[in-house]
Amino acid sequence: MRREGSPRLAFAIQLALILLVLLVSKPDKAGDFFEYGVTTVAIASHGTPELRVEDAALAAALSPEPGYRALFLSMRDKIARGEQIPMPGLYRGRDGIYTIHFFAYPVLAALPFRMLLEAGAANPFKAFQIVNFGALWLLGIVMFHFFGSGRRAFAALGLVLLSGGILYGNWCSPEMVTAAALLAGMMLFVQGRPLAGGLLAGMAAMQNPSLAFFSVFAPLFALLVARGAERDVQAPHWGRLLAGAVLQGGLALLPFAFGQWQWGTPSVIALYSTDRHLVGLARLCSYFFDLNQGMILAIPGMLVLLAGAFPRRRRGLALAAGMLTALFMLALAFPALSAVNWNAGGQGVLRYAFWGAMPLLFLAFWWLRGRAHWPRALLGMVFLLQAGAMVHAKKYAYTQFSPLARHVLDHAPALYNPDPEIFFERSRNVDGGMDLQATAVYPQTGQPRKVLFNAGSDSVDRLLCPAGQRLAPGLPVVELRGGWRYLNAAPACLPR
DSSP, X not given: OXXXXXHHHHHXXXXXXXXXXXXXSOOBOOTTHHHHHHHHHHHHHHSSSOBOHXXXXXXXXXXXXXXXXXXXXXXXXXXXXXXXXXXXXXXXXXXXXXXXXXXXXXXXXXXXXXXXXXXXXXOGGGXXXXXXXXXXXXXXXXXXXXXXXXXXXXXXXXXXXXXXXXXXXXBSSTHHHHHHHHHHHHHHHHTTOHHHHHHHHHHHHTTSGGGXXXXXXXXXHHHHHHHTTOTTOOOOOHHHHHHHHHHHHHHHHHHHHHHHHHHSSSOHHHHHSBOGGGOSHHHHHHXXXXXXXXXXXXXXXXXXXXXHTOOGGGHHHHHHXXXXXXXXXXXXXXXXXXXXXXXXXXXXXXXXXXXXXHHHHHHHHHHHHTOSSOOHHHHHHHHHHHHHHHHHHTTOOTTSOOHHHHHHHHHOGGGOOXXXXXXXXXXXXXXXXXXXXXXXXXXXXXXXXXXXXXXXXXXXXXXXXXXXXXXOTTOOEEEOGGGEEEEOSOOOEEEO
């Protein structure tokens, strides 16, 4: 007689073997690797996140890439000189130098890093991949319990990977861990395990503070699931729900407490790298629908799945769940909208939008969970759409326009007026600050089809018009924040 735990054990082993095979890929030192890498070295070396000269030296020795090696060596020298801000991303506190991002993710990577280092591994920074894939493995185990089926758990995990996971799985930054912990945390909450869910989501919130909203929305989802009387769902225990929410919220506050203790401000990032005036409808639309990095690029098939899996027999409950999901996603999005560096390093979809889409995936999985048979034809279409989205995302860097954006700019430039920073940096193929005196043109050669310029500068006249002339009035111009303007037509000039 087969034991009850054997299917779960078989699934866990199969998933672990698959992820071990994926470890042959190289770690991608993108995102905020400079901060996370050296902090991991510090924790593995002396058990604290305080950055010392020897930590920077070891990070440089383990970084064959000329750019990173030069950064770490410069950091070593500046720490030795006692500079207040040795490098961007570092800040001197009351008892040492720390990165401005919290050290929860490096704590997870420190043990595998040390083990790899002591074993003589060529690249100990593969520890970040081990952490990322470990989070995927844990998510898979939670999915097995959520669906009660290894086959369905594999399918759901495949959709997570095809919704951005394969883009960020190898990153030496916490995007994959955040997404996996958020989704697993929600599943645990609705299965009556709020303490485990709160712990997972709280750990993710220590690296991405906007996940603090999880403590509000996860209990509400648990109540909705219980109201729907789905299988194996009992009435939620209020005390445990509250304890899970408090645990998650308390963990989310730890980075702010650390910042207040070290720097006298809850967040150096909020102080220097955000601007509340940037938050608005334009940024919100960019977060969800931008043709270069918007969330829509990562989840076109998931939207089809939601439409096809809508539980019509429980229309009221489904609509309530949809509204709650939308509110949760908005809550996760709004803090990100204040980022000064909006065209930040990413792979296809904006990194915040990748893990910010997890509540939508949870909604789709919840609706599928109640079905005796999954719609195979619909799922086949969804997998094809998601695979196409990932192929598209792999075709360009964050300093280039996506193929989709280029197509629109070539044929209907007036229909796409992105955030100025996105157009400025991608049209010039550089990652740098906005220059009020500069003009960005698409395409770079030939007849301009779209031009970005600032109303306070005459650079557009000097670039596009003969000497002594200026742009003619009455051209189709779109006004944006900060005095930026889009000209969506070939320029016409008149004498000054």
